[in-house]
Each structure stands twice: as C-alpha cells, then as structure tokens.
Amino acid sequence: MASTDLSRGTVSAHDFCVARGSAAIVTRSRQLGCTSIGLLGDRGCAPQPSGRIILGSHRHVPRITAGCHDVEYPCTTRSRGRGWPADLGGVHVSKFKDAEHLIRLAGAFVIGFAIFLLLRAYFVPKSFGEYGHYRGNALAELSSKPISYAGHHACEDCHGDVLQVKQAGKHAGVNCEACHGPLAKHAEDPASVVPQLPDTAVLCARCHEENIAKPKAFPQVVSKQHSGGEVCKKCHVPHSPLLQPGGKQS
Amino acid sequence: MITRRKLLMLLPAAAFAWEFVLAGTPEIAPNYNRSEHWWGMLLDIDKCIGCGNCVRACALENNVPEGYFRTWVERYHVSDWHQESPQVDSPNGGKDGFPTSTAVGGKNFFVPKMCNHCADSPCTQVCPVGATFHTPDGVVLVDETYCVGCRYCIQACPYGCRFLHPVTRTAQKCSLCYHRITKGLTTACCESCPTGARQLADLKNPADPIHEFLKTHSVQVLKPHLATGAKAYYHDLDGSVR
Amino acid sequence: MMVPVEGFMYPNEVELQWSVLIVVYPFVTGLVAGAFILASLERIFHVEAVKPTYRLALLTALAFLLVAPLPLQLHLGHPERSLEMYLTPHRTSAMAMFGFVYLWYLMAVLLLEVWLEYRHEIVLLSQSTSGWKRLLYRALTLGSSNISEGALRVDDRVGWVITLIGIPSAFLLHGYVGFIFGSVKANPWWSSPLMPVVFLFSAMVSGIAIVLLLYMAMMKIRRQPIDMRCVDTVAQYLLYIFIIDFSLEMLDLIQRIYEADESFRSLDFLLHTRLFFSQIVLQIAIGTVVPILTLGLIQIFHVSEKLRRIAYAVCGCLTIIGIFAMRWNVVIGGQLFSKSFLGYTTYKLDLISREGELVAAGLLVLPFLILAVLMKILPPWPERQTTIGD
Numbered sequence: 049m050a051s052t053d054l055s056r057g058t059v060s061a062h063d064f065c066v067a068r069g070s071a072a073i074v075t076r077s078r079q080l081g082c083t084s085i086g087l088l089g090d091r092g093c094a095p096q097p098s099g100r101i102i103l104g105s106h107r108h109v110p111r112i113t114a115g116c117h118d119v120e121y122p123c124t125t126r127s128r129g130r131g132w133p134a135d136l137g138g139v140h141v142s143k144f145k146d147a148e149h150l151i152r153l154a155g156a157f158v159i160g161f162a163i164f165l166l167l168r169a170y171f172v173p174k175s176f177g178e179y180g181h182y183r184g185n186a187l188a189e190l191s192s193k194p195i196s197y198a199g200h201h202a203c204e205d206c207h208g209d210v211l212q213v214k215q216a217g218k219h220a221g222v223n224c225e226a227c228h229g230p231l232a233k234h235a236e237d238p239a240s241v242v243p244q245l246p247d248t249a250v251l252c253a254r255c256h257e258e259n260i261a262k263p264k265a266f267p268q269v270v271s272k273q274h275s276g277g278e279v280c281k282k283c284h285v286p287h288s289p290l291l292q293p294g295g296k297q298s
Numbered sequence: 299m300i301t302r303r304k305l306l307m308l309l310p311a312a313a314f315a316w317e318f319v320l321a322g323t324p325e326i327a328p329n330y331n332r333s334e335h336w337w338g339m340l341l342d343i344d345k346c347i348g349c350g351n352c353v354r355a356c357a358l359e360n361n362v363p364e365g366y367f368r369t370w371v372e373r374y375h376v377s378d379w380h381q382e383s384p385q386v387d388s389p390n391g392g393k394d395g396f397p398t399s400t401a402v403g404g405k406n407f408f409v410p411k412m413c414n415h416c417a418d419s420p421c422t423q424v425c426p427v428g429a430t431f432h433t434p435d436g437v438v439l440v441d442e443t444y445c446v447g448c449r450y451c452i453q454a455c456p457y458g459c460r461f462l463h464p465v466t467r468t469a470q471k472c473s474l475c476y477h478r479i480t481k482g483l484t485t486a487c488c489e490s491c492p493t494g495a496r497q498l499a500d501l502k503n504p505a506d507p508i509h510e511f512l513k514t515h516s517v518q519v520l521k522p523h524l525a526t527g528a529k530a531y532y533h534d535l536d537g538s539v540r
Numbered sequence: 541m542m543v544p545v546e547g548f549m550y551p552n553e554v555e556l557q558w559s560v561l562i563v564v565y566p567f568v569t570g571l572v573a574g575a576f577i578l579a580s581l582e583r584i585f586h587v588e589a590v591k592p593t594y595r596l597a598l599l600t601a602l603a604f605l606l607v608a609p610l611p612l613q614l615h616l617g618h619p620e621r622s623l624e625m626y627l628t629p630h631r632t633s634a635m636a637m638f639g640f641v642y643l644w645y646l647m648a649v650l651l652l653e654v655w656l657e658y659r660h661e662i663v664l665l666s667q668s669t670s671g672w673k674r675l676l677y678r679a680l681t682l683g684s685s686n687i688s689e690g691a692l693r694v695d696d697r698v699g700w701v702i703t704l705i706g707i708p709s710a711f712l713l714h715g716y717v718g719f720i721f722g723s724v725k726a727n728p729w730w731s732s733p734l735m736p737v738v739f740l741f742s743a744m745v746s747g748i749a750i751v752l753l754l755y756m757a758m759m760k761i762r763r764q765p766i767d768m769r770c771v772d773t774v775a776q777y778l779l780y781i782f783i784i785d786f787s788l789e790m791l792d793l794i795q796r797i798y799e800a801d802e803s804f805r806s807l808d809f810l811l812h813t814r815l816f817f818s819q820i821v822l823q824i825a826i827g828t829v830v831p832i833l834t835l836g837l838i839q840i841f842h843v844s845e846k847l848r849r850i851a852y853a854v855c856g857c858l859t860i861i862g863i864f865a866m867r868w869n870v871v872i873g874g875q876l877f878s879k880s881f882l883g884y885t886t887y888k889l890d891l892i893s894r895e896g897e898l899v900a901a902g903l904l905v906l907p908f909l910i911l912a913v914l915m916k917i918l919p920p921w922p923e924r925q926t927t928i929g930d
Binding site for chain 2: 173176179180181182183186187189190191192193194195196197199200219221222223225226227229230253254255257258259260261262263266268
C-alpha cells in the first residue's frame with residue numbers, strides 16, 4: 049500500500065509501476081505547499097521496491113518526456129508549491145513557448161470581440177444616434193400616432209353658430225371637446241361618427257359641484273340646494289349658461 | 299401604365315396613408331421644425347377646479363390603461379400653518395372628479411401633476427439602452443419598441459410620473475402629446491381643461507402668451523432642490539405641495 | 541391593483557417596481573465579490589492559513605456569478621431585448637456600464653483565474669479520462685497541453701496579476717450595484733455616497749461567511765477533518781470586516797437621525813412599522829450584533845474546538861440571513877414609502893409568478909447546484925492519494 053507522507057519532504061511509496069504506459073498525476077498542491085505525486089494505475093504492472101519514484105513515459109504526454117531514468121524528486125515545501133527542482137534531469141522541455149496557451153486564450157477573446165462587433169453592426173437600428181442616444185426614427189413614429197381630440201379649431205370650422213353663442217357667454221373659454229369628448233373622427237368625417245350629447249346631470253356637476261378645494265371665485269353650487277335634483281339643462285343653456293332655454297338672459 | 303414594380307412601391311405608401319385617413323388625422327405637419335420649439339407647460343393652481351377632465355382626456359387620447367396615470371390631480375388640505383404635513387388625496391387620480399371634501403377651514407386647492415419634461419432629467423440619464431430621451435424640442439419621450447423594461451427610469455423619477463405598462467411591459471409616461479403638438483394642436487389635457495389651468499407653453503416662442511406670463515409672474519417648479527430642470531411651471535404653488 | 545395604501549402615495553407609486561428578484565441580485569453579486577476577496581487574501585496577502593479555502597472560494601464566486609444575470613433577465617419587461625445594453629449602452633447610465641463590468645469580471649478575471657489555477661489538472665485529466673469528460677477537459681485546455689515547469693510558472697505569475705486586478709474589479713462589481721442605488725437622488729432611502737461602501741463591506745461579510753459555511757459543510761460531507769487554523773483565521777477576518785460594515789451602517793443611521801431632513805419622519809416611521817422586523821430584528825440584532833458578539837467573544841476567551849465549530853456555523857448562517865435582510869431593506873424598503881413622504885404602500889409578494897417567491901428561492905438554490913457540478917469537474921481539494929493496489 050502506498051502512503052504519501054508529504055510533510056516529511058519526500059514521497060515514500062512502496063509500489064510503483066515502471067512499465068510503459070503508466071501515467072503520473074503530478075499535482076502541485078498549493079494548499080499543502082509541495083508537490084504530491086500520485087499514480088494512475090495501469091494494468092499488469094510489476095511492483096517495484098520502495099524508495100524511489102520513477103516517472104514513466106506515457107504516450108499521451110508527449111511534451112513531458114521523461115525517460116526511464118531513476119530520478120528522485122524530493123518534495124520541497126516552498127510556499128508557492130514549486131515542488132520541481134529547476135533541472136529536470138533528463139526531461140526534454142517542449143518546443144512550444146510556455147505562454148502558448150495564453151496566446152490561444154487571447155485568440156479566443158479576439159474572436160469573441162469580433163462576434164460582438166458583427167452583432168452590433170447587424171442589430172443596432174440604422175437610425176440610432178441620429179439626434180442623440182436613441183433611435184432617430186422614434187421621433188417620427190411618436191409624432192405620427194393618431195389623434196382622438198380634434199381641437200376646437202376643427203369644431204369651429206363647421207359649428208360657427210355655436211361658437212357665436214359660446215363666445216358671448218361665460219363658457220367662452222371652455223373648448224368643445226371638454227364637454228363633448230374626443231371627436232377627431234367626427235371632424236374628419238362627420239357622417240361616420242354622430243356625437244352623443246353628454247348627460248348634463250353628470251357633466252355639469254363635475255365642474256360646478258361645490259368643493260372646498262375649488263377657487264372661491266369659481267361658480268359652484270350644492271346641486272341639491274340649487275336645483276333640488278332637476279337636470280341642469282332645464283334652466284341653463286350649456287353653451288352659454290346664463291342664458292335660459294328659450295333665449296332669455298337669466 | 300402601372301407596372302408591378304410601381305405597385306409594390308405604391309402599396310406600402312398607400313397603406314401607410316390609409317391608416318391616417320381611417321384615424322382621421324393629417325400626417326406630420328410638414329412645416330414643423332423641431333429646433334424652433336422648446337416645450338413646457340403652465341399649471342395655474344388658482345384656476346384648477348379638480349374636474350378631472352384632463353385625466354380623462356389624457357387617458358382617451360393616449361390609451362392609458364386603467365389604474366395607471368400619465369397625469370393626475372391631487373387635492374390638498376393644509377390646516378393652519380402646518381406646511382409640512384398637508385393632507386392629500388387623489389381618488390383614482392382624480393379621473394372621476396373629487397367627492398365632497400370633509401375638510402374644514404385651512405387652505406384647500408387642487409394640484410395637477412404630470413411629467414415635468416425636465417431639461418436635466420434623471421430618467422433619461424439612467425436609461426441603460428437609450429429608450430427614453432430628450433427630443434431636440436425639449437420633450438422627454440419613450441421609445442416603446444426599444445425599452446427593455448428595467449424600470450430604472452421609474453425609480454429615478456422624483457415626481458412619480460412614470461409607470462410600467464401592464465401589457466407592453468415597457469415604461470410609459472406623459473409624452474406632452476407629442477403627436478399633437480407637432481401638428482400645431484395643443485395637448486389633450488390643455489384642450490379639455492375648462493378653466494385654462496393647464497396651458498402648453500413654447501418657451502422658445504416670444505409670441506407665446508405663456509412665455510410672457512412666465513417672465514412676469516411668480517412661478518415655481520416641484521422639488522427644485524433636485525435640480526432636474528423641470529419645465530412644468532406652477533403658478534401660485536403652495537409650499538406644502540410635494 | 542388593490543394594494544393597501546396608508547396615507548397618500550402618487551398614483552403610479554403604489555405598485556412596487558423592483559421586486560424580490562432585485563433583492564436576490566445584489567445578494568448574489570455580493571457573495572461573488574466577498575468570496576473572491578477571501579480568495580485574494582491567500583493569493584496576494586499571503587495569509588497562508590486560509591489556503592484550504594482558496595479553490596473553494598474561487599468556485600463559489602464563479603457559481604454565483606453565473607447565476608447573477610438570471611434574476612435580472614427574469615425581471616426585465618423584455619429580456620429578449622437585453623442585448624441592447626451591450627450594443628447601445630447609454631454611457632450616463634450606471635446600469636449600462638455595469639453590464640461591461642460584469643462581463644469584464646466574468647471573462648477577464650474570474651474565468652481566467654479559475655482556468656489558470658486548474659489548467660494543470662485540466663490537461664492531465666484531459667489525457668486520463670474518457671468519454672464526454674475527456675471532451676470537456678480537452679475543450680477546456682484550449683488545445684494546449686503544455687504543463688511544463690515554464691508554463692506553470694507563467695500561469696502562476698499571470699494568475700497573481702489577475703488576482704491583483706481582480707480585487708478592485710470585485711470592488712467595482714459590487715460597488716456598482718451600491719452605486720446604482722446610491723445615485724438615485726429621487727429616493728432618499730437610497731441616495732447616499734455611503735451606499736456603495738456599505739454594500740461592498742456587507743458583500744465581503746456575506747462572501748466570507750458563505751465560503752466558511754461551505755468549507756465546513758464540504759469537509760463534513762467528505763468526512764475529513766476541518767482545518768481549525770483555517771476556519772479560525774477566516775472567522776477572524778469575518779469579524780474584522782463585520783465590524784467595519786456595522787460601523788458604516790450605524791454611521792448612516794446616526795447621521796440620518798441627527799440631520800433629520802425632509803424625508804426623515806417618513807423613513808423613521810417606516811423603520812418602526814413596516815421594516816421593524818426585517819431591519820431591527822433580522823438585519824441588525826440577529827444578523828449583525830449576535831455574530832459580532834459571538835465572534836468577538838471567541839477572540840477573547842478560549843473556546844473549545846467543537847464549540848467554535850458550532851459557533852462558526854451558526855454565525856455564518858445568521859450572517860447570510862442578515863445580509864439578505866439588508867438587501868431586502870434597501871430594495872423593498874426604499875419603495876415602500878411615497879416620494880411625497882406622506883404615505884406607505886405594501887409589497888405584494890406572489891408565490892408563483894415570474895417574480896415570485898418560488899423563483900427567488902430557486903435562484904438562491906441554483907448556485908449551489910452549479911457549485912456541486914463545478915466541484916466535480918474541478919476538484920478543489922486533492923483526492924486521497926492511492927496506488928495501483930487500492
């Protein structure tokens with residue numbers, strides 16, 4: 049049985065396989081501060097007397113070619129795990145530069161970066177950055193959404209008569225759609241949408257129902273006291289509220 | 299003679315134009331020059347009656363989902379001199395108006411709130427992808443096809459005017475009715491305001507009456523200490539307003 | 541949408557935007573940074589005693605780092621557009637810049653360091669295993685099987701430089717998360733220059749604690765003796781950094797109370813009501829004071845090995861809970877009060893939804909599963925030495 053007593057500075061193992069084909073795992077144990085050597089087994093090896101470690105050659109480890117020499121590898125306890133002596137005595141150092149793997153890694157990074165640039169060229173919208181850090185086309189898209197409220201000028205184009213009544217009264221500053229709702233579709237094609245007249249019982253109260261937070265000067269009433277539940281249109285002309293239905297000024 | 303090629307070119311153009319015909323709207327006003335405008339808004343507390351027209355109009359104009367608000371109205375009650383602890387309510391954002399107040403005495407008023415279209419907006423600063431931005435004419439907009447829905451902008455807005463649209467799962471907020479103001483119309487909220495408490499302001503146009511008003515009257519912005527460059531100017535804003 | 545609201549909140553504020561997933565995310569990146577700092581203690585500062593945890597710390601950091609983007613992706617309204625953050629990053633946005641910090645840390649620091657540390661074993665294993673494992677290891681060698689003395693020395697040197705760069709990178713990785721919160725001037729619970737520093741130190745605490753717990757757990761599972769000198773040293777460092785972390789948090793609290801600015805009354809109320817359990821009880825009392833006192837007492841009085849082990853395990857667990865509570869209190873707590881300072885809302889945490897409890901729990905368990913896989917592929921401790929006869 050093998051025992052690996054690394055703390056003593058040498059590895060003493062009893063059974064080693066020197067036949068060809070055995071592979072050694074040499075683990076730099078940074079935790080333990082020295083090199084540990086363990087062996088992978090191979091079939092049909094003859095055990096050798098203890099005392100020395102023989103690093104056999106292995107066909108799958110072409111770069112570390114240690115010949116079948118009896119070489120002792122004392123375990124050192126240098127803190128960074130540098131268990132190997134400088135001279136490997138018989139091991140042929142590979143022809144590859146020692147940083148070859150890092151160069152391959154750098155290559156992988158370069159490829160990754162190239163892929164990133166490709167993605168960028170393909171996916172970033174063409175108009176991006178036109179006016180600032182955003183998609184330039186968004187401006188046109190957001191400007192061209194359909195409208196719902198026509199604006200009072202559109203109403204007044206056709207309903208000049210109402211405008212006259214309104215302008216003479218207190219609701220001069222109240223736009224048509226404030227009460228009649230959005231009517232851009234009606235403005236575009238009057239026949240397509242017939243506007244519903246709003247229910248004055250609900251509509252007028254929204255503005256004129258008394259509330260302590262409304263400006264004091266604003267005309268407001270407690271509708272129960274004011275009209276006793278009667279609908280507003282009974283006494284007021286909505287377009288000019290001080291006018292009574294029938295034309296009389298109240 | 300109409301060739302197949304010509305037809306293929308005409309069809310998308312026709313489809314595009316047809317959409318406008320159906321919606322009842324002209325195309326982008328050809329004479330709108332972005333660099334000639336710098337948009338803001340005047341909100342006159344003296345005139346707001348809390349009718350909620352603006353909230354409803356905005357919701358209709360911009361398809362705002364129920365429970366979320368691009369604009370809303372708050373009602374304040376400040377008793378005596380307690381400037382630091384007003385009582386505020388905003389039932390459903392003021393969309394259905396306000397119920398009769400139970401408050402007695404003190405100062406009571408309505409405050410309409412909206413996106414302030416800040417000149418140094420923290421929301422555009424934090425957007426990681428460039429989905430929200432300033433237009434050259436001073437409006438802060440959201441490109442909903444580009445927004446990833448990270449909600450950093452919603453966190454960064456000090457005024458609480460942004461929300462995540464539950465269906466599109468992108469950030470949304472008041473767009474100052476950009477699709478209207480670029481056609482020479484006013485915003486939906488201003489159009490429907492019966493008292494002129496809300497008025498669109500073109501800060502670059504000296505002929506704009508609001509432009510003059512801002513120069514000659516006492517106006518405030520919300521949270522000035524945060525230096526956001528807010529362009530929603532309030533007239534007669536009480537110190538208790540948050 | 542019917543969420544209980546107390547007082548007044550801006551209508552759009554009632555619903556919380558950043559959910560429990562955004563609590564999990566800084567927690568996970570914090571563990572990454574902390575575990576890496578512990579690893580660097582050995583590599584750069586030559587604290588020999590903690591060597592047994594070196595590889596474990598690296599693998600832990602990697603496992604958590606791989607999981608870190610998941611809560612973010614699940615949280616996004618449009619995760620399919622998330623590549624935009626890399627393709628058109630907005631340079632003024634901390635979140636956009638963080639994407640690159642994360643990428644840097646993953647590719648140029650952690651993966652590289654793990655690779656260099658394990659390259660020797662990888663090469664050997666690529667030659668000695670068979671089947672899919674062989675393919676895996678061969679892929680990991682990047683085609684180079686040079687494990688000569690010179691190559692290993694190069695690896696060591698480069699690894700040292702990477703760890704050196706890795707320390708500020710780890711600080712940046714998690715400090716950035718703190719910065720994302722700390723730079724939001726709209727939110728006074730978050731807005732503070734101390735935020736990145738507090739986040740970083742609490743990250744270090746959590747990272748050290750998790751490696752301590754994992755080390756002890758792994759030794760128990762492998763039925764190997766726990767290196768007491770190692771865990772004693774790790775616990776010592778945990779104590780030191782905990783003291784700094786606690787001091788910073790208390791400084792923040794005391795300064796807030798003393799200055800009592802506009803937001804103070806609202807935040808104070810929040811702390812005494814909605815956040816009382818998670819902040820005062822979980823984060824401060826159980827999660828910080830108890831571990832500090834316990835670890836401190838162990839430094840002063842002689843305590844038996846067995847008792848120390850139990851104490852470390854308990855303190856480790858309490859620490860992890862406390863740090864998670866801290867993330868919760870910052871992220872969720874910061875959204876529970878109104879920016880008008882006049883009201884409070886409630887966080888509705890679903891059980892089963894994209895941003896619900898189950899998903900959060902799953903994301904917290906996943907790194908351990910990944911770690912188990914990593915430990916199988918890249919064993920942190922040398923296997924018991926055997927010969928052919930065994």
